[in-house]
Amino acid sequence: MKASRITDPSYELMDDHNGKSLIYREHGFPCPLVRWHNHKEYELHLIVASSGKVFIGDYIGNFGPDTLFLTGPHLPHNWISQVDEGEVVPKRDMLVNFTDELFDAATTVFSELKGLAPLFERARYGIQFHDPQTIRQAKVLMQLIADSDGIPRLGHFLTLLGLLAATDDYQLLSGSTSAQLGDDNHVDRTNLAVNYIFTHYMRELPLEEVAEHLAMKPTYFSRFFKQATGRGFVEFVNSLRISKSCELLADSDKPVTDVCFESGFNNLSNFNRRFQQLKGMTPSRYRRLVVQRLTEQNLA
Secondary structure (H helix, E strand, O other): EOOOOOOOOOEEEEOOOOOOOEEEEEEEEEEOOOOOOEEEEEEEEEEEOOEEEEEOHHHHHEEEOOEEEEEEOOOEEEEEEEEEOOEEEEEEEEEEEEEEHHHHHHHHOOOHHHHHHHHHHHHHOOOOEHHHHHHHHHHHHHHHHOOOOHHHHHHHHHHHHHHHHHOOOOEEOOOOOHHOOOOEEEEEEEEHHHHHHHHHHHOOHHHHHHHHHHHOOHHHHHHHHHHHHHHHHHHHHHHHHHHHHHHHHHOOOOOOOHHHHHHOOOOOHHHHHHHHHHOOOHHHHHHHHHHHHHHHHHHH
16 A cells, blocks of 8 residues: 655645635545645535545545545645555545635625524534535535536535535544644644654654654654644544444454454554543444444344
């Protein structure tokens, strides 16, 4: 498996609005847009192919096909697919970007749009939507946005936001907002660190090694990394490993001991303790709950 290592500037300047209220884009993987970055626009992000790790603010989790996220302005984010060496995913993402300015102006004329304010407030922490029907409808509407222009496109967009504002099956992701995270000038180096950690986290990975990769002293790197990601280095690595273990517990029947070592832990008791701390339950209970949830969804 591999992760792309992109060093382009981390603040993404979207200067292609061309007088339009929103931007629609889609791209594959690997792609220069796949990096730890932020921008002033909200981002509605639908994954249509591949699986991997999502980083939003200080949140680390898993994504797969038909997972849907909304991030707020300047909230750092990245989706890294876990693919085989040389594998290319032609179309991985469908994205819609829009700004606060659009609704600041529009709500003075259309008071109904004020009903979207709670959705935008939640987006400051990043949102993942879970309801399968909502995601199916959102996917249809995003394709309609892609295929239309002018007033019809704006109509589909507002319908989509109304759909997302109405659902209560969502998860807030980051414990920190953009204002609490690191300086924009440091996010390109954070991107390097996150990509390096993602490539090597399933083995012993000392802080000193990552600091050396970034040509930084360990003590400075430790402070820098926590400011930029909202997590200490050890906490970040352990969260990534626990996220990997959740993926393995959900998608395989491997013994917990195998899951422990394949996730990057070298000690079963440490794995169980970290899992309990982060998930509030044992790995075995987590697996039982996942199986129960999938069974209920299949019966629904």
